[in-house]
Every structure is written in C-alpha cells, then in structure tokens.
Amino acid sequence: MLRKPLFSMLAVVVMASMLLTACGGGGSVPATQAPVTEPTQAPEETMAPTEAAVGSQFIYGRGTDSVSLDPAIITDGESFRVSGQILEGLYTFKPGTTEPVGALAEECTPNDDATEWTCTLREGVKFHDGTDFNADAVIFNFERWRFTDNALHFPEQVFEYYEAMWGGFDDGSIITSVEAVDDLTVKFTLSSPMAPFLANLAMDMFAISSPAALEANGAAYGTPAVGAVGTGPFKFVEWVEADHITVEANADYWGGAPSVDQVIWRVIPDASARYLALKAGDIQGMEQATPEDFEAAQSDPELQVLFDAPLNTVYLAFNFKIKEFQDPKVREAVAHAVNKEALAEAFWGASGQVAKTLIPATMWGFNDAIEDYAYDPELSKQLLAEAGYPDGLSEMTIAEDILDAEGNVVYKAGEVMPLRFNYIPADRFYISGPKAVAEAMSADLAKAGIITELYTPGDWATYLGERRDGKLVGLYMLGWGGDNGDPDNFTGYFYATGAEPIAREGWYQNPELATLLQDALKTPGQDAREPMYQEAEQMLHDDIARIWLVHQATPILLSANVTGYQPQAVDADNYNLVVVE
C-alpha cells in the first residue's frame, strides 16, 4: 500500500521532468552532434551507440569552457586555446617568443613606406572541409571582419579585436583594401604605416576560416553545434557544452600530422578537483593550480611543470583625482613602501617575476636601464614629511568632482575620506587570491605610515565598471595581459589617448607620452621603435604613473609521460608535437 503512491509519485516526477525538458529545449543539442560542414565526419559514425575506438589522447583540464570557436568574435583565452589548434592565421609566433613568422603566408613584404604589404600564400593548403585555401579565402575573411554591412558580419557579434587592432571598421579601418594579385598572392593596402602589422596578422583572432563553412552556417559558425573549420593541425570533432571539446589530428596538415590522435579539453571548474583529476590520470595537463598544489607538483615525480613566458603585468594604480596623489612625492613614497620582492615570493612563488616596467622583460621595448624604486619605508616616511604629511597619510581628498554615467556627482570635490585601497574581487589569469595580496601590500604601506582601508566596490563586473568610470578612488589594483607581443599593445591601450585625463586610467594625463606612443605606432622598423618605447617606459617611471608589481609566468602542470608540449609567449600553446607515452 505504501510503496504504490510513492512509486507513482516518483514515476510522475520522472515523466514530468522529461516532458519539461522536451518543451523547454526547442532544438535540443545532441551531445555528439557532428559539425555541419564537416564532410569527413559521417554523422552515422558519431551517433553509433558503441564505444569509439580512439588512439592516443591528450586531455587537458581547464577552469572554464570556451565561448565560441570563431576567433573573430571572441576575446577570451579559453576560446583561443581551442580555435588556435583548428585555425591558423597568415602569420604565427615562433614558439616561446614574440617574433612573428609565416604560417599560411610564406612571407609578407612591405613597400618602401610600409603602406602596402604583399603576402605570398602557402601552396596546396586545404581547409578541413576540403576546400582550397587561397587569396580569395583571405579576402573573404578580412572583408567579413571589416565591413559592417557584410552579410556575415552579424550585428550581435562583436568583432572587437578587428576594431581594436586595425583602427576601426569600414572606412575607419587602417587596412583600406585586400586584393588578390594572383591565386596565391594578396596585397594589403594601409591608410598609414602600421608597425605591428605582422604581429597583428599573427594574432589568434585573425585566423582564416573556411569561407564555405562560414557561408553554410552563418551566425551558428563557432557554436557548439557547428564548431570551426580551418587549416590547422587539428580538426573539430565535438563540443559538449561545459564538459569537453574534442579535436582530432589533421593527417594532411601542411606542417606535418600531429603526434597525438585527439586532444580533449575538459572543463573542471574547481582548481583542487582539477589537480586530483591530473593525479588520477583522468587528464594529462592543466593550468591554474592552487599555490599548494603547484608546490606539491614541483616535487612530484609523476608530474612536470612548464611555464608560459610572462606576458602580463600586475600593477597598483593611483587615482589622479585624489589631491594627495597629484603630488609626485606622495606617489614616490608609495612606490618605496611596497615590498615587491616579498610579495612576488609569497604570492606568486616560482611563477612570479618582480616588475619594474609595464612591458615585461621578455618583450622587445623593455627598458632594463630603469632603476626601480627600492623598498625603503624610512625613505617613504621622509618623502611624506617633505610632501607635508609628517604624521603619515590615512585620508584622501577628492580634488575634482567624479561623476557617474548619468552625470550625478558620486564624489564631490573637497570631500575627505579614509584612504582607500581597492582590491580586485576575483582571481584573474595574472593573480590568485588578490585580497590576500592587497592585505600584504596594505601592511607594507602601513609600515611607511600610509594607512589604507581595504575596499572593493562589488564583484568583478562592478569593479570593472567603477574602473571604467574612474570611480576607483584611492589606490587600485589591476593587471594586463598582452595580445600580440608588440609593445604598443601594452603601452598604447593605456596611454596613447592621454592628451586628456583618461577616466579608465584613474584620470592619468600625459600628452607628451601620448604623442610619443602615437608616433611609435606609425614608425616602421623595430630598431627605430624600440628606443621610443624605452623612452615611454622611462617617462612612466619618472612620473611614477603607476607601481608595476609582478609579471606572472603561467605554470602548466603536465603528467610526466607528456612530451613535446610547446608553451607560447603569445597565442594558444602548440599541441601538434605533444606525445603521451
């Protein structure tokens, strides 16, 4: 008697759930759907209810899923990590360096004033769908990215990197035309010389997709149901959202077939669980280990640790609408009060390098002649006294009104409040446990008589919003990761528009620096540009515009039986030489 109603209830719940799922789904996504334009992948094969016979696999654990596999419309590293194996650009970066080298283009050569670049394309390359890679395919992709009225430039897709790296869309684009000289030669015409032209071409975002796949799938190109079709060493197989993405070796790859048959990226959000999966042998590689697991991995004979070259900078910024920070002496006092060595050692360990400039030492444009502000709390106190704060600094004064987006005054000129230290509220790829780092820095500052109140305005989205509006008053932490290994990508974003105070950059203003950076972008030749960026670094240092803290080399944990993994300084790491023994 009792079991009957209970059993019927459970049965009803199961049926109701199935019904609801069927109703809620619309077009449900099968877990193993084949890419629409993948002729080599027979749908019957993927649907067969049998255990597939696979060869060697390299399974990599990561914290989050990709957003899309269409590199033109994405900005997140986890998407490029996968798309970078499937698609290639005209150029790529020499492994482990920031030097652009030919990929789908054998070579690109400029004219005398660097306003025209002629690229010779690699012969005999085919997309994974069997169509030919040629000049028309290059033009097709560039026109899709550039022209907002192109049928495949969907308004809801954000071609952010094209706009950022090539100056804008339509007539705003620095690339004014891409023409086919012959089937395997394309000519780019630029509106003005652009020094990082090859570095830009080598960015993952400007990888060439199969025009046939783009046309066949429209806005669905890059989504889990479709994947992407390029010319790279691996072909898309399947994407089960929030679970895994599988690619298989492209036996016809022009650079030689990859050593491993399949690469699988598994989403394992929790860092400790990811490490346990590595220890259990369920995955063979991972990133973003907890500091404890990272330490353990270094002495574990079953594991090995590799490092990506550090191409990022963590910094402490001043809000220049704070009266006290308008005085260089106060800024210098802060600079001498932060014990960077101890911070890097305690919070980044083997993966941290103390920073003295915005541009990391691994990039050209780095200025090694700069002598960093040494940790000296006594000197800080002395500087504060000279600046008129003999008893130290614990309050800040708003120098000018700070408004919100609607024009309301958020912080009024003359307002005095406790000195704030804004810390990042979430882990980023360049920092783990930012609050603890902030606490340590705040303690350092206190030793020099600078008493700060730790503060964060909300979660990461809120923090970014406040930063954008210049409302992170006091000191604030943030970081930057490079995109193409060109020094303009580090300095230009921050300071090239500094003729006026930049809200996003804590209202910093340096017209002379802005002019120098704008000139450097147009100057052809690395030899000519390098001293310009070194000078820019010197200007930032002399002005104590910010305090550069750490460059993080991302540690990659691999099983001891993995060889051939190539960490990249820029772009996605290379997997085509990976061997799992």
Add this chain to the structure above:
Amino acid sequence: MIRYIVRRVLSVIPTLLGLAFIIFMFQRLIPGDPAVAMLGEHATEENVARIRTQFGLDRPAFLDRDALAQGDFSGFFDSQFVRYLGRLVRLDLGDSIHRRIPVAETLAVRFPATFELAFLSLLIALIVGVPVGIVSASRRNSLLDGVAMIGSLIGVSMPIFWLGLLEMMLFAVFLQWLPSGGRLSSDIQLQAITNFVLIDSLLTSNMPAFVDAVKHILMPAFALATIPMAIIARMTRSSMLDVLQEDYIRTAKAKGLSERKVLVKHALRNALLPVITIIGIQAGTLLSGAVLTETIFSWPGIGKWVFDSILARDYPIVQGATLLIAVIFLVANLLVDLSYALLDPRIRYD
C-alpha cells in the same frame, strides 16, 4: 481534484510573472554592466557602447519617460522589460549576451544534467534517510539511534566541497574505481534523445555508456545527497516518534500485530506527511543549489552556469534558468500537495 489541479496550474502564471519582474529588477539593481564584464581589462568606450546598443541595454529598463515626454507612446513601452516579456510570451528566452546562442538551447542540455543529479541524490537520500529514521524512532535512545542521529548531524554539517574532494581522493586518485568528474567519458559516444544520459543510454541499449554514466554520477550524487539524507532521517524519526505515541498504534500493538507491520503499515504512512513536505522543499533546493557539487565534480549542469552568469551579468541566462527552476519548484510542490491525498484518505481537494 481536476478543478484543484487546474486552479493550481493557473495560479502559476501570475507567480511566474511576478518572479520574472523581480529577477529582472534585481539584476538591473546590482551595479556592473554586461558589456564591461564581457570585455574585461580590454574594454574601450566605443566597444562598450556598441555592445550595449546591440543588446538593447541602452534602452530604459522599464519605461521610457523621455519618449513619453515627446509624445512617443510606442517608444514609451519600448523598454528592456517590455521587450523581455514580449519574448517570454512567445516562449523565447533570448540569447546569451556572452555566448550569443539561445538560452533555451543551452538549458536543454544543462538542465537534464542537473535534474538527473538532483533526482538521484534525492532517491539516495530517501532510500537511506527514511529507513534510518524509522529504525531510530523504533529504537529510541538506543546505541543505534545515537549513532544514526550523530551520523545525520555530521551529514547536515559536512561541507560538500570537503566531502567531494575526499571522495575524489579516495575513489579516483587512490583506488581509481571511479572517474574524478564529468558526466560521461570523452571516448564514449551516446546518441542524445532526452539529454538525460542514464535514460538515453538505456533507450539506445548502450550499456558501456550506461555503466560509464553510473560511474560518473555516483560520487556527486552521494555528496549532494548527504544533507537531504540527514534532514529526511531526522524528520522521519521525529515524525515517527509523534505517531508512535498515538492511541491507534497502541491498539494495533494490542491486537498482536508484528512490530514491522505496526511500524510500516500504521505508523509510517501517517508519519510520512511532513516528510513528503520536506522532500518537496529539498527537491527545489537540490535543483537550484547544486552549485558546489557541480563545480567540484565538473558536472555540466545549470548551478555553476547560473552563478557565473550572475557574475558576468548575462541577464538572459539568469532570467531563463531561474524561471525554469521556479516552474520545476512549483510542479514539485503541486505533486507534494497531491500526494497528501494519496497518503491520507481524509485529505480531499474538491
């Protein structure tokens, strides 16, 4: 009964409308902008403005007073909320701002994952919790009762992430019996029909997939089951203790019925009413609160997805998933209410 069910189902509509309004409003009240969250450190003014326009985020949230002032009545209603409601009426949950794919498409894959896990956890909690509660009550103050109740106290207070990692260390790393996480091994192919992998593998007679799916779900299901299991055990025990003191139990015992018959047939049936209520509540909690379990066991469900979407201000995902959870919660509670009538003949819904 039918009239009651129709009335209850109809009452869901205003509840969902109210909920849609509240979710919509709260999301807009928290500071932070989807476009800025999406672009991260690289955000420029132009990009932020463009994305805001593309997703209609530059429209007023509720009603456009400026349009009204200009006598533009259609513009007055052309707000984010009215557009959202318009889509909702057409059962369109919109597209994810970050992913740019329909929310319904992702929900169709992710919700079954969460449901499967929550359902199995509840089943485990019931299978273990109810008998433990009965035995505890029938052997009140015995050693067995003490062990069961201390055990359930530990169950309630044990952090899921800690238990999950312990399970993983034992069963995946040391014993290597079970996979450390995920829903299905990547070398297993399975035809998706309902997106419930256990059901799909049975429907397609794919035994390797079924065994693999069971292996994957065991650890997260047990981790997730601990709290409801402990609550159900304690609830069954206390409810049984109340019932066991009733006169009709004494009568049943006096009639010479076996203890088992008294407990199961006479006591349990009456004691189950409050337990069923708890189960209804737990079902909703399990569906919406499996974030930690899903995170630790890399379970591709909706918990972590919604959590991340809140942080990223991906409004359509939060709205769509929350509404679906609300519907399930309402359905679960309706089933619970109806089950009262099945358990207790005195309860009628006419």
